[in-house]
Amino acid sequence: MSEDVFSQTGYRIRLEWGEDGLAALAPSCAVLVIVDVLSFTTAVDIALDRGGRVLPVRRGDVRAISSARSAGAVVAGDQKWTLRPSSLLDLPAGTLFALPSPNGATLCARAAAGGATVFAACLRNAEAVAREVEKIAGQRPIGIVPAGERWGVTAGPLRPGIEDLLGAGAVAAALLATDARGASPETTLAASCFSHEVENVVELLRGCSSGRELTAAGHAADVELAAAVGSSSCAPVLRDGVLANRLFS
Template identity: 55%
Template sequence: MGIWEQSGHDVRLDWGGEGVTALGRECAVLIVVDVLSFSTTTDLVVGRGGRVLPVRWRDERGVAQARAAGAVIAGEGTFTLRPSSVTDIPPGTFLALPSPNGATLCATAAATGARVLAGCLRNASAVAARAHELGGPIGVIAAGERWGVNMSGEGDTFGPLRPCAEDQVGAGAIAAALARLGCTLSPEAALAARTADVAAIADCVSGRELTEAGHGGDVALAAQIDVSEAAPVLHEGVLR
């Protein structure tokens, strides 16, 4: 055991793929938190009885993966990565959701052998309760973004990690919910729990970017806390 695993605590917190690698060595459960927007959109789909196939790319590779699984690919038609596009998604829809952050981390987390959940503010308490049932240690992974990544989901360019306020807040809300269930938090998780200010979502860089692009409704949906009982768990590559 090493210091990077934050050993000795029920709940640990780290960032991005590097954090998955570090925490995945000991954690039985990993919660991927990508508030704007993969985890929030996943919550809305699963909350309506649907399933989500995490897809890393929106190019021909993602389309081929979706078609092979029999899923509808977001970005072709009505549904997209934006939460507002799926609020009325037909119950039972199987949606392939491209995301270079959240979807990629789900695959990386699954490769560690841990049980993988997708968490956000909307389902913070529900995801915490499900993770607690599955048993720990529990790793909370704030997704962050990658400098220079092509956010269209095409290409293979990844830069260094950029921590994001919205994912810090989402991870903190989940950590706080786990603490209420009696779990001990690592200092990293405890700090996030103490600073989980939902009001920061609207004015953080990502929130402002979306709002200025005319997508303020997506930010508002993502900033709702504990309005959902969905707790998406990855099973055979599908969140349900």
């Protein structure tokens, strides 16, 4: 079977999951949007809204972390700031923050290697990201990549998390508002899920497996921050390996 089937060729707006989905979409998409609602892309949104910048690091990449420190970055966990979005509410403006994560950060780093323009989106900033994506993409293909989770946290098969389905759907719905006929069925379905459940997002994130996991670990505040649909005008874009707010970069 042709690989073009899995790259969703023929559609301008495409959606596929995780690292394998990224590999399928990346060669033909001018813009890629990474979605990891709980918690990487939500943490990115808050850090950038505070005036910081984020250096995405593959989890366990010791060399990248060492290089980040040499470049003057604050590495997550070195101080009180971590992958938890609630820990970043007082991040000082101007901070270069190195943020490892097994899903969102890894996907951002891999997406950048293909030459596409890479954005990081969450429920908070989906509309703002979609507006900037449209400006850059023009009529060229756009790929949305919900990160999902792993059975086994950092290894094992993909677990599609509904938090990322909703986040990807929020981006898709905003893009479909201007190009409803150019979207793949995968994109259209995600957009429909978000639009149908937008009034229930808070309850869905609290009750889903990922949300319950965070709450049980004492991080309920992160779930609430992630569920704040449309609360941010930030549009995180990856340039020279660093995520910065496109509106001010």
